[in-house]
Amino acid sequence: SAVISQKPSRDICQRGTSLTIQCQVDSQVTMMFWYRQQPGQSLTLIATANQGSEATYESGFVIDKFPISRPNLTFSTLTVSNMSPEDSSIYLCSVEYGGTTSGNTIYFGEGSWLTVV
């Protein structure tokens, strides 16, 4: 299995500021994913981050607002820029890992709960 650590676990942020969320994995993984889970809603994929290349963003998400770094195979950061109250959400880091006969498994971090005031 893969163990994922996310920091911060929660934070209260002033509107207009930016916050960087860190995601550390205890194993080397090719793909890391960032999801957003807004209150009462499901998980929405923000982007996929591969080491050594630019992140691939989903429709509705742009690099200027959510810049992502992936400097190595065990670490990634997501920055939420120029925050507004609409960015209040849980941000989840996840990875695919395993390679068993049943395929890879997706593992999730505990999430970073951001509240923008």
Add this chain to the structure above:
Amino acid sequence: AQRVTQPEKLLSVFKGAPVELKCNYSYSGSPELFWYVQYSRQRLQLLLRHISRESIKGFTADLNKGETSFHLKKPFAQEEDSAMYYCALRNTGGFKTIFGAGTRLFVKA
């Protein structure tokens, strides 16, 4: 377009009763289907996947391609099954997973 629909936001059953959490999907190819579970104060984790055809914690799910469904079932619910359950789909050969809105299961004593 890929879509996962979980029609029930909340499902409440008594302990020992059968439980079925519904999941329907929309996808033109052959998807991989999963159920994820999030217990209180824990992180989201994989419960089972259709290609394994396994039973985990008494739960099973059968992929019905004709009805495009992947309902999660358990014959006798336990209080510890109370959690948030998400159905998820990944396209074959792809790497993106999309999630349904989730169903909160509450098992009453």
